[in-house]
Amino acid sequence: MEETMFIDPQRCIGCRACVAACRECATHKGYSMIFVDYIDRAETTATVPTVCMHCEEPTCALVCPADAIKVSDDGVVMSALKPRCLDCRNCVNACPFGVPKYNTEIHLQMKCDMCYDRSSTGLKPMCASVCPTGAISFGKYEQIVPLRRTKPVNVHVFGHQQVETKVYLMLPTNADEVRVEGMLTRTDESWIDTQVEHSDKSNEF
Amino acid sequence: MSRVEHLDQIVEEFGPHLHDAPHDGWRADRVIDRVVPTHCPYCAVQCGMNLLVEDDHVVGVEPRYDFPVNEGRLCPKGVTAYLQVHHPDRLLHPLIKRNGHFERASWDEALDLIVTKFKELQTNYGKDSIGVYSGSSLTTEKTYLMGKFARAGLGTRYVDYNGRLCMVSAAAGNNKAFGIDRAANAWSDIPLAEVLLIAGSNCAETFPVLNKFLWQQRDNGGRWIIVDPRETPTARQGDLHLQLKPGTDVALANGMLHVLIEENLIDQAFIDSRTNDWQATRALAARYSPDVAAQICGVPAQKIVDAALLYGRAKTAMVMHARGIEHHTNGVNNVLSYINLVLATGKIGAPGRGYGTITGQGNGQGGREHGQKADQLPGQRSILNPEHRRHVCQVWDLPEDELPQAGVSVVEMFTKMREGEIRGLLSICNNVMVSLPDINDVRRSLEDLEFYVCIDFFMSEGARYADVVLPGSAWSEDEGVTCNSEGRVVKINKANNPPGEARADWWIVQEIAHRMGREKYFGFNSPREIFEELRIASRGASADYYGMKWEKIEKNNGIFWPCPTEDHPGTPRLFEDRFYHPDGKAKFHAIEYNPPKEVPDEEFPLILTSGRVVYQYLSGNQTRRIGFLVEQCPEPYVEVHPETAVKLKINDGERVRVVSRRGEGVFPALVVKTIRPDTIFIPYHWGEQLAVNQLTNPALDPTSKIPEFKACAARIEKIHSRQLPILGRQRKGASASEVKKGS
DSSP: OOEEEEEOGGGOOOOOHHHHHHTTOGGGTTOOOOEEEESOTTTOOOEEEEOOOOBSSOHHHHTOTTOOOOBOTTSOBOOOOTTTOOSOOHHHHHOTTOOOEEETTTTEEEOOOSOHHHHTTTOOOHHHHHOSSSSEEEEEHHHHGGGOSSEEEEEEEETTEEEEEEEEEEEOTTOSSEEOGGGTTOOOOOHHHHHHHHHHOOSBO | OOOOSOHHHHHHHHOOOOBOSOTTOOOSOOOOOEEEEEEOSSBTTOOEEEEEEETTEEEEEEEOTTOTTTTTOOOHHHHHGGGGTTOTTOOOSOEEEETTEEEEOOHHHHHHHHHHHHHHHHHHHOGGGEEEEEOSSSOHHHHHHHHHIIIIIIOOSOEEEGGGGTTHHHHHHHHHHHSSOSOSSOGGGGGGOSEEEEESOOHHHHSGGGHHHHHHHHHTTOEEEEEOSBOOHHHHTOSEEEOOOTTOHHHHHHHHHHHHHHTTOSOHHHHHHHEEOHHHHHHHHHTOOHHHHHHHHOSOHHHHHHHHHHHHHOSSEEEEEOHHHHSSTTHHHHHHHHHHHHHHHTOOSBTTBEEEEOOOBTTTTGGGTBSOSTTEEBTTEETTOHHHHHHHHHHHTOOGGGSOOOOOOHHHHHHHHHHTSOOEEEEESOOHHHHSSSHHHHHHHHHHOSEEEEEESSOOTTGGGOSEEEEOOOGGGSOEEEEOTTSEEEEEOOOSOOSTTOOOHHHHHHHHHHHTTOGGGOOOSSHHHHHHHHHHHHTTSSSOOTTOOHHHHHHTTOEESOOOSTTOOOOSSOOSSOOSSTTSOEEOOOOOOOOOSSOOOSSSOEEEEEEOOTTSOTTOTTGGGBHHHHHHOOSOOEEEOHHHHHHHTOOTTOEEEEEOSSOEEEEEEEEOTTBOTTEEEEEOOOOGGGOGGGTSEEEEOTTTOOEETTOEEEEEEEOOOOOOOOOGGGOOSSSTTOOOOOO
């Protein structure tokens, strides 16, 4: 089986080394495609990184009127093709994970392509290379999963939409899928959560 | 007259300004000339990294997968470290302060002024009127040179280093218990331990890549016991979190020892054959039942029992600790009380069985080994020991009566500056106006100086007070070795030349010595020549580097000292057969609990503790200039438990005044359930009005002379401020004094 990413929120220490390292990737120098959330800083120090989950049926590609977002043979959802990208930002708004970003300077959608320039030459993506704890890991399923005491899950349910992804979330062993709607009840959040959202989560730059 | 008169102008010219890109911007079309394998400039994991060099400029970083400690991993400070090298705030030429303004000077002019002033002061007030304050982010070669410079160059007894604020309690505790000051095990032992007991270390944020080993241990089925007053990202991941009151570690450890004895989980054979002084410790522990301990440290008695059983029943286990237990007036005692657990269970000196201190600075270990500490000579030799003095004087070819006696710790040096005994100061690799406790007193000390010289590559908050600032080198501009927290000596390589007229630190210091007429002792042409002398100076001592060569260090991805001969492989694991006291045994210490110097009362009802965040490094002189890091954490805040917040009627994000007996500061409240209700926390990386060290207590541990950064009494006052925390695009910098320029 080909290599993919494994996101283990339990291990995340919120250091954002992944966010910093993403900027070093040659295909989007200076721009990070990753964000890290506090879950709820008032309650806990828990954090979670979000990279592109590389959906099997990517919403971003489905909503693209110009068919600018292509999927590689090994299932990596690529950034929009520059000649095709129409500037419409449908993908930025439609992605259930909030991943694609829009570069207002060059009028182009940009997103995590699992460091295709690196991974296609046998190197790990930047984020998975630097992550101190293995909260973001890159490798083959059969190499990584047996080492962990968590369960790989790649089914996400957003209301009526169910998404299967190439990237796995490592969750407690009783989890089969991630149901997002139950998590959307929180009304207020710590100012420090807002601070981070202002810095990493802006979906345009 | 070392004063700051035109702060705005100094900040305008020298920053900190935010900058967040390589020198010529983010470019993908580079032609990389060289890839330089080296190590991170920051913490003592000393992660390997590859610097990408184009046209004598460091333009990027690439993971160094082949270095076994981090295997490519880095924290956000490590990833962005290279952005400091060509930062617009770099000091590019010597500066002399005239009428309160820093003016550009030539090297000759600046050095001659320094030498004239130093000679004048020493003629009028004696050799000891000049103090030297160094640091442990320097390479070991430079730290060796700083000790030699003070003693053989200036002939002053007053030399100390910023490890005094960091590692000295651990060092003193280790020396007392084991007869040597080094972590007992390589980190490759961590995954082999069934249980880890981590006390006073938020290593997830302060030592991020150590977590690689912690999670390998977890993947193997291991468990963690975390001792910390806060539910840090480290504690959150632990199996058992003992959320004690700051400064009560002795009670907790004694309580655990009590349970170990009661449950017969001690290793009597080990105690009998390899240790001394058990009986007194045993008798003392008998008085610390879990209930007694629980009363003192505010942790449920059952949790103390659980922790003791978990640690005691494990076949393999390791104890690690850091500043949380060491930054106390009882710092050394805290260390010794945890070491008692290790010795009583005999869990040391074997695979997966051990003990380690988690160092702070990159070269925190190396920087305290080779003679820049007030009472120490190279190789961890003692300046008080006649034999040790003789050996070093022979190596230096210095008449024995010219070698000064022991000096005093840095906090005491600053007191002597106020008292007029020290009238001139040379500092390198530190930022006293952020990192020392009670900075209002530190300011008075600096202002009382007649002459202050600072060597740095950025204008730190401390350097602003200097009469002469000399532009030194960033870490990528020189080579040498550092010793990481495991005791592994690694090689830092040079990637680029210092910009402008900045020079390598060792050249600057040696040049001052030459002009003081002490050429005879300072004939080094390169850091390698310093290392060669250091090898000989450390020969036969406990921190023995004699068997090391730069090439051997690089070839082996680091060598663990002691390494006494050229064919010796180094010593990753200590204490397999013997400890380092003359009889080969370790020592127990019966430690009675004593509260911190200052405990809460009606006027100051809260315990204030300080620490770090993952985005900033120590005094922030490097990291508070890097846009990415500042964006993540632009200013300090005060963590307050919701119960306390309700009592004080303060809201999340509201700015409040925090007051102690020494000073006050205004910080936004971060209302979180992750801290004890009786405790508040402020990170310490900022200076001026944002410094928690306006409030902290300069009381010292009697042995290690470490200040009590981790516990003082404070109160919170509501100020009805409408100013919100710095958010979003308004975040221009880390403080009001840190204006943004050209970024």
